[in-house]
Amino acid sequence: MSASLILKTHPTIADIDPGIWDGLGDGNPFVSHRFLNALERSGSVGPGTGWQPLHITLERDDQIVGAAPLYAKSHSQGEYIFDHAWAQAYMRAGGDYYPKLQCAVPFTPATGTRLLAHDPALRQSLLAGMTQFARQGGASGVHVTFCTEAEAKLAPSAGYLPRVTQQFHWFNRDYASYDDFLAALSSRKRKALRKERQKAQDFGGTIRHLTGDDLKPHHWDAFWAFYQDTGSRKWGQPYLTRAFFDEVQQHMRDDVLLVLAEIDGEPIAGALNFIGPDALYGRYWGCVQDHAFLHFELCYHQAIDFAIARGLSRVEAGAQGEHKLARGYLPTQIHSLHWVQDEGFLRAIAQYLDEERDAMDQEIEVLTDWGPFRKQAQP
Incomplete structure (x- = not known):
């Protein structure tokens, strides 16, 4: 973290100016201030839900230059890129998997920018800030789910592991x-x-x-x-x-x-x-x-x-559902980033993700070939 950057956490999105927050994003409706605020104001997230807002901002010269939607999680529900097996293995080994930090939009399996900043270097700083906050706060790790492909490419240099899953999308x-x-x-x-x-x-x-x-x-x-x-x-x-x-x-x-x-x-x-x-x-x-x-x-x-x-340009029809394939919705890569404090467990996850990625690539190839498009019109 650069000495000129200050990392701050916010227990509610209402503490952050809507114009500043939205100005750092790309117009995705789910990462908008109004959507995240609706979740909080309605009690859909917050005390008692297992989704405790801890949004972060990066400041330089008293100006917010980066931000990310962040939550402390006490379970793995409502995420759609699931880590239940990881949690069980972690706890069987004697560790406390919860709380963990989730950089995501609650209950929303839709790809969008998670690291809100115009400068790619600041996105790296946001990732570093989340790991720093996890260490200080005793969280087991950080999980950035349904991020963009560009954000996923930041994973190795930031110490995160990239994960690839899939959804069915229709393309215009x-x-x-x-x-x-x-x-x-x-x-x-x-x-x-x-x-x-x-x-x-x-x-x-x-x-x-x-x-x-x-x-x-x-x-x-x-x-x-x-x-x-x-x-x-x-x-x-x-x-x-x-x-x-x-x-x-x-x-x-x-x-x-x-x-x-x-x-x-x-x-x-x-x-x-x-x-x-x-x-x-x-x-x-x-x-x-x-x-x-x-x-x-x-x-x-x-x-x-x-x-x-x-x-x-496209329709994203949510999680799961191979029945979408026959209706013109094709398998599409979905990206997420993962980091845990325990180095041994991180290595085990890395091996698992390598194997999962190979299997996912094969599945996407097979499903695409089974799609409804004429071969000469295959997208």
Whole structure:
């Protein structure tokens, strides 16, 4: 850490000026001050959640020149690049894996800048600052998840281990329409998707795209019911509070696309997306009625429609789900950085990640080959 740089920690994002924080970023909606503040103000993170904010800033001459979203974690839930096996091995060896430090956006498996600084050297300083803080605070290590590829390249010189996992993303190859996208698929896959969309849209109602001022409080009441149903089945207890969606309505409705299915004016299913400068991020889905293929229609096909209409370069549809492959979403590398204090354990993790990386490269190659695109049109 340069003598001219001062590292500070902040127990709440509200302590940091929104204009300064956002000015260091790249417009990603999840790393925005308003999104992180919505998580804190709504009680979705903070005391009792296992996500304790400890955001860091770098100052030079009393000016903030770097920042990162940082949390002290007492568990490994809500991360989506998981280290449960590492935690168990660490504790079996007699160590305390928690607390650990997580540089991330809680509950949000979406790639984005984590080291907010315009100067690459300052990003290195942020990584060094987090390890320094971990040592001083007794955390077992630091984990930077869903970072950019450029940030991942900083790992070796900063003492971090890079990790590669994968998600399924859809990429816009300058398509003029959904039919233009379908033309790039094999005949069999093209026919299957057309048939799937027709069956989904025959559910007996209408599908609406809501964003900005078209979003009203009653839409969030409906979506809260959807979210609770999905959350209770997937996680046991939803991560976000009801107040979070009120914060989004007040401060982020222009950043949101809610794809809503209605029958006789009553919402029966919905998919919540966030709109970035060059990408659409699918986040949550839920329903109170089951209809064939409606999940695929709202979450994947309608997202593609919106991305093409807006000229967005890609759709990131969240974690997991090989069923996305048949719908044109291809396996894509996801990056994270990891550092632990115990040198022996760090070496063991390094060996594991080398083997995992080779397996992941092979998996991505095989899945891409199985994709729906015509071979001559393969992205």
